Amino acid sequence: MTETTLPRELSAAELADAWWILSQDDRVQGFRLLAPDEAGEFFAGLGVKDQAELILALTPGERRVWLRTLAPDDAADLIQEAPEEARAELLALLDEPTRREVAALLAYAEDVAGGLMDPRFARLRAGMTVDEAIAYLRRQVREHVEFALLYYAYVLDDAQRLVGVLSFRELFAAPGDARVADVMHRDVVAVPEGMDQEAVARLFAEHDVIALPVVDEEGRMKGIVTVDDIVDVVEQEATEDFQKYGGMAALEEPYLRIGFRRMIRKRAGWLSALFLSEMLTASAMGRFEGEIARAVVLALFIPLIISSGGNSGSQASTLVIRAMALGEVRLRDWWRVARRELGAGLALGAILAAIGFLRIVLWQAFGVTDYGAHSLLLAAAVAASLVGVVLWGTLAGSMLPFLLRRVGLDPASASAPLVATLCDVTGIVIYFTVASVVLRGTLL
Amino acid sequence: MTETTLPRELSAAELADAWWILSQDDRVQGFRLLAPDEAGEFFAGLGVKDQAELILALTPGERRVWLRTLAPDDAADLIQEAPEEARAELLALLDEPTRREVAALLAYAEDVAGGLMDPRFARLRAGMTVDEAIAYLRRQVREHVEFALLYYAYVLDDAQRLVGVLSFRELFAAPGDARVADVMHRDVVAVPEGMDQEAVARLFAEHDVIALPVVDEEGRMKGIVTVDDIVDVVEQEATEDFQKYGGMAALEEPYLRIGFRRMIRKRAGWLSALFLSEMLTASAMGRFEGEIARAVVLALFIPLIISSGGNSGSQASTLVIRAMALGEVRLRDWWRVARRELGAGLALGAILAAIGFLRIVLWQAFGVTDYGAHSLLLAAAVAASLVGVVLWGTLAGSMLPFLLRRVGLDPASASAPLVATLCDVTGIVIYFTVASVVLRGTLL
Numbered sequence: 110m111t112e113t114t115l116p117r118e119l120s121a122a123e124l125a126d127a128w129w130i131l132s133q134d135d136r137v138q139g140f141r142l143l144a145p146d147e148a149g150e151f152f153a154g155l156g157v158k159d160q161a162e163l164i165l166a167l168t169p170g171e172r173r174v175w176l177r178t179l180a181p182d183d184a185a186d187l188i189q190e191a192p193e194e195a196r197a198e199l200l201a202l203l204d205e206p207t208r209r210e211v212a213a214l215l216a217y218a219e220d221v222a223g224g225l226m227d228p229r230f231a232r233l234r235a236g237m238t239v240d241e242a243i244a245y246l247r248r249q250v251r252e253h254v255e256f257a258l259l260y261y262a263y264v265l266d267d268a269q270r271l272v273g274v275l276s277f278r279e280l281f282a283a284p285g286d287a288r289v290a291d292v293m294h295r296d297v298v299a300v301p302e303g304m305d306q307e308a309v310a311r312l313f314a315e316h317d318v319i320a321l322p323v324v325d326e327e328g329r330m331k332g333i334v335t336v337d338d339i340v341d342v343v344e345q346e347a348t349e350d351f352q353k354y355g356g357m358a359a360l361e362e363p364y365l366r367i368g369f370r371r372m373i374r375k376r377a378g379w380l381s382a383l384f385l386s387e388m389l390t391a392s393a394m395g396r397f398e399g400e401i402a403r404a405v406v407l408a409l410f411i412p413l414i415i416s417s418g419g420n421s422g423s424q425a426s427t428l429v430i431r432a433m434a435l436g437e438v439r440l441r442d443w444w445r446v447a448r449r450e451l452g453a454g455l456a457l458g459a460i461l462a463a464i465g466f467l468r469i470v471l472w473q474a475f476g477v478t479d480y481g482a483h484s485l486l487l488a489a490a491v492a493a494s495l496v497g498v499v500l501w502g503t504l505a506g507s508m509l510p511f512l513l514r515r516v517g518l519d520p521a522s523a524s525a526p527l528v529a530t531l532c533d534v535t536g537i538v539i540y541f542t543v544a545s546v547v548l549r550g551t552l553l
Numbered sequence: 554m555t556e557t558t559l560p561r562e563l564s565a566a567e568l569a570d571a572w573w574i575l576s577q578d579d580r581v582q583g584f585r586l587l588a589p590d591e592a593g594e595f596f597a598g599l600g601v602k603d604q605a606e607l608i609l610a611l612t613p614g615e616r617r618v619w620l621r622t623l624a625p626d627d628a629a630d631l632i633q634e635a636p637e638e639a640r641a642e643l644l645a646l647l648d649e650p651t652r653r654e655v656a657a658l659l660a661y662a663e664d665v666a667g668g669l670m671d672p673r674f675a676r677l678r679a680g681m682t683v684d685e686a687i688a689y690l691r692r693q694v695r696e697h698v699e700f701a702l703l704y705y706a707y708v709l710d711d712a713q714r715l716v717g718v719l720s721f722r723e724l725f726a727a728p729g730d731a732r733v734a735d736v737m738h739r740d741v742v743a744v745p746e747g748m749d750q751e752a753v754a755r756l757f758a759e760h761d762v763i764a765l766p767v768v769d770e771e772g773r774m775k776g777i778v779t780v781d782d783i784v785d786v787v788e789q790e791a792t793e794d795f796q797k798y799g800g801m802a803a804l805e806e807p808y809l810r811i812g813f814r815r816m817i818r819k820r821a822g823w824l825s826a827l828f829l830s831e832m833l834t835a836s837a838m839g840r841f842e843g844e845i846a847r848a849v850v851l852a853l854f855i856p857l858i859i860s861s862g863g864n865s866g867s868q869a870s871t872l873v874i875r876a877m878a879l880g881e882v883r884l885r886d887w888w889r890v891a892r893r894e895l896g897a898g899l900a901l902g903a904i905l906a907a908i909g910f911l912r913i914v915l916w917q918a919f920g921v922t923d924y925g926a927h928s929l930l931l932a933a934a935v936a937a938s939l940v941g942v943v944l945w946g947t948l949a950g951s952m953l954p955f956l957l958r959r960v961g962l963d964p965a966s967a968s969a970p971l972v973a974t975l976c977d978v979t980g981i982v983i984y985f986t987v988a989s990v991v992l993r994g995t996l997l
Contacts, residue, residue, distance in 0.1 A: 125759075154760060154761060250726050258704075258763070260702075281695070317598065337780050339784055340758060340783055343791070344791075347788075351791070352871055354795070355868050355969065357868045364875075364882060365882060365893075369893070376901060377901055380904070380905065381908060383864050384857070384861055387856065387857050387861070391853045391857050395853055398849055401845075401852055402846075405846045408845055409838045409839055411855060412834035412859060412981065413831050415856060416831050416970075416974065417827075420827050420974075423800055423970055424824065424970075427795055427796055431792050435788065435792065437807045445574075445809065446808075446809075449809075453820065460821050461828050525799065525867055525969030526863070526867055526868075529969075530864075533856050
């Protein structure tokens with residue numbers, strides 16, 4: 110037994126606060142110290158990884174209690190999170206109808222509509238009167254039939270096909286003897302069960318609803334996705350994109366929780382790949398070693414010039430990746446984006462060129478640095494290179510996400526470091542090519 | 554009159570599809586071509602900026618119709634979006650009770666709970682019986698009292714203070730003669746009206762609810778925030794963070810919609826600032842001009858070394874920024890993060906150092922490049938510099954977000970380009986310092 114430093118009385122807020130830094134043992138002990146009603150809410154509020162870890166550390170009796178507090182979709186997520194060998198045992202802890210529902214959900218990939226949905230929705234028949242419908246639903250509630258969300262009622266035909274939807278508000282407001290078929294909405298937005306969760310999130314944003322029905326290929330209703338699950342999806346997708354964009358594999362675990370070695374593996378792969386690509390800069394510069402030896406002053410501006418390409422490229426790729434994630438920009442828009450970024454690259458390049466030109470001329474004029482007899486030509490070479498490098502960076506940064514998506518990869522992999530690396534190598538070639546034209550016969 | 558290229562019959566989906574590329578005139582015409590029920594849904598689905606632009610381009614009669622279809626919180630958002638001089642006129646188009654509600658909402662900042670909430674919620678008294686409560690709510694629905702969301706009923710005391718909450722499901726399931734006070738939950742999670750929208754989003758994620766009540770300082774209930782608004786908040790905050798992280802001011806408008814000059818202004822500011830900072834690299838290198846002249850081969854590895862600092866720093870800052878946005882890491886965790894990143898920086902630096910060392914030794918051995926007589930010492934200098942630069946990049950990238958938050962700035966401003974720029978200058982100093990120690994008496 111390890112000695113515990115936890116206080117005897119614990120509130121859910123205190124436990125949540127300390128959660129990230131507690132050991133597995135302390136977590137279990139802390140959880141057991143909670144008042145029963147607090148423990149229920151605390152358990153429901155945990156992330157699915159934490160839920161799985163916690164439940165596997167409890168006794169079988171406790172496991173049954175807490176697993177049964179979960180809705181079928183959440184239970185399915187938890188079981189999916191548990192190691193393969195523990196899954197059957199966890200599934201067996203559920204009561205029979207829930208077990209069947211959870212087993213059906215486990216057949217879906219986690220990140221499609223079918224994996225997000227809850228199969229417990231309120232269903233009606235089109236031929237019922239409104240009075241009958243209300244009485245039917247109230248009876249179900251009284252008989253403890255669980256619904257994921259008692260907000261919409263879905264109208265199904267004999268083949269379980271979705272034919273209409275009705276909010277509770279509308280049901281209440283309609284005359285009691287009206288038929289459900291006459292008051293329901295027939296133009297239902299439904300989600301195919303295989304739809305990717307990002308696309309589902311976009312549907313929610315477009316239609317501003319709090320739940321959407323999920324149907325199979327024959328239009329049979331399988332469950333509902335509720336908007337609170339979509340918040341998690343949106344956060345999770347944004348985190349993945351953000352981490353990929355930062356130049357690494359998505360962590361898939363909270364930063365302070367992931368094991369050190371796992372984290373290093375996630376980061377070292379991309380970092381090494383970038384490093385190997387960046388080695389091309391040494392090769393590229395090697396080809397201009399003669400020029401550098403003749404005019405060392407040229408080397409001074411290399412980091413300035415190549416980083417400008419990387420910075421402008423990272424702006425462009427950020428904009429395009431995020432616009433794609435939000436559905437504002439699609440593959441077929443590539444040409445419109447390219448034209449836009451062509452203009453942006455020229456404008457931004459011109460601004461930086463002007464600053465760079467002034468910098469060299471002024472430093473020379475005020476004697477801060479001595480760039481030699483040909484400082485004006487040097488300034489011109491730097492400025493011209495900047496236009497070229499920024500233009501290239503902007504175009505490369507904006508087009509790379511399209512290219513990645515076209516070949517089926519995640520556009521967010523067009524990361525700031527990747528774009529910067531691309532721009533470094535080409536930046537060196539552009540710079541020395543421009544310099545050798547502008548400075549031929551003078552510095553070179 | 555401009556000639557229109559729009560077809561006579563138009564579906565909402567077609568209009569939505571073409572929306573981004575239509576002129577203002579074409580949008581108005583397209584909107585008028587929609588069937589009335591489709592137009593309503595289309596209008597509700599537009600972003601608030603588009604809603605404002607569209608409504609201002611319509612006739613006063615049309616304006617009244619469409620403005621009145623909006624919930625008070627959405628109407629307030631739209632009016633906030635309109636130019637100052639148009640606001641009073643728009644407000645006047647609303648009916649009297651809604652106008653008062655909207656005016657109250659306009660007093661809140663857009664990005665706090667008060668600015669997100671809808672004041673139309675279902676309210677009950679604790680002393681009612683369940684039967685009375687249901688009859689009361691049904692009567693309100695029949696009398697066309699609007700509710701933002703008919704899912705929870707909130708129990709208020711005489712001073713309008715929130716004392717309990719009850720879902721409709723619970724109301725239905727309770728015996729008809731029970732008192733509301735006996736079946737309601739008293740431990741209500743309530744949002745202070747001034748709470749920042751990011752914090753509100755975190756509360757939703759923690760508690761997995763579809764609505765939360767908003768209260769003022771005295772605990773008086775002012776409205777509810779619904780989870781569908783939170784999806785928008787989460788997406789909007791992620792977009793802002795992402796764009797800041799890409800090294801620019803947040804666009805605040807869809808990429809394909811924002812005017813070219815506005816976009817250039819948003820991008821040029823940061824780009825110029827980064828460029829000016831990056832000029833320090835030229836100054837830093839200027840101090841080592843002698844070393845470069847003596848050993849041009851040293852210059853070849855500059856981009857490789859400094860970019861490694863930038864890349865590892867961008868990974869670290871990404872991780873910390875995102876973890877902060879999700880509430881996983883707080884200010885007081887800085888020391889734990891620093892220790893973690895110290896280890897990560899050393900590990901990653903060692904990996905890159907090994908690759909870099911091998912590259913130089915192998916290229917020399919197989920005659921790909923000739924680095925001269927001291928290639929082994931050169932390789933050692935590059936490897937040692939890489940450890941230092943990657944360690945520095947990792948620490949700088951992980952601590953900068955803490956520093957920014959500490960002084961009240963957005964941690965997402967610790968952008969990939971900013972971190973890269975920081976690392977470029979220090980990278981050069983580290984590299985040449987290490988090189989001058991290792992290579993003294995041989996190359997230098």
